[in-house]
Amino acid sequence: MKKFHQRDEHETDSSKAAETKRRKNMKRLGGGGLSLQTFANMKSNKNGYNPALIKKQKEFYKNAKYVSKFRKSMKQQNVYDKNEIGESSKVDDNDGGDDDDDDKQKVKSNKRIGLEDVYKQTKEEMEKARMEREAMFQAKKEAKEEAESRRKVAKGKMMRKTRHGQPVMKYRIEHLLDSIKKSAGIDGSA
Numbered sequence: 001m002k003k004f005h006q007r008d009e010h011e012t013d014s015s016k017a018a019e020t021k022r023r024k025n026m027k028r029l030g031g032g033g034l035s036l037q038t039f040a041n042m043k044s045n046k047n048g049y050n051p052a053l054i055k056k057q058k059e060f061y062k063n064a065k066y067v068s069k070f071r072k073s074m075k076q077q078n079v080y081d082k083n084e085i086g087e088s089s090k091v092d093d094n095d096g097g098d099d100d101d102d103d104k105q106k107v108k109s110n111k112r113i114g115l116e117d118v119y120k121q122t123k124e125e126m127e128k129a130r131m132e133r134e135a136m137f138q139a140k141k142e143a144k145e146e147a148e149s150r151r152k153v154a155k156g157k158m159m160r161k162t163r164h165g166q167p168v169m170k171y172r173i174e175h176l177l178d179s180i181k182k183s184a185g186i187d188g189s190a
Contacts, residue, residue: 034042157171 154175157168158175160168160171162168
């Protein structure tokens, strides 16, 4: 009897746990299940969830944030530049004249020219590097083609046969002699 009683208690504990789990799920999901019609209507409505669009918007806002920070920093730098120009123009005001606008234009034009020079210089350097790479590539290609043609000629000579199907030994002996001369020349110089 005790064993039966223990099993009964265990079943009630598991059923209570299942019931509380079911209640929590119902509460989390917001009540009972949906009817088939309601579910179909919800699926057919477009809810505007598009991961690609969301990613694009996030990227746009991130870029906008960077641009605004950049503009703020540029504005601060321009304020400092204007303060420096303003101090120098205060000294010039004693001389009299409207040179403030001319000074600002000169500073801007000098900056523009400097940027153009830097741009041209970097472009020229990149062009030189590209030309060097192309020349190196061309030289490698020519060397490769030359070596390939030499190997092709040597292979043709080595593969020649007499009319009876025997190899022509003349070319093979020449090849062996050339290789011996090369190795002797290398050993003799070392």
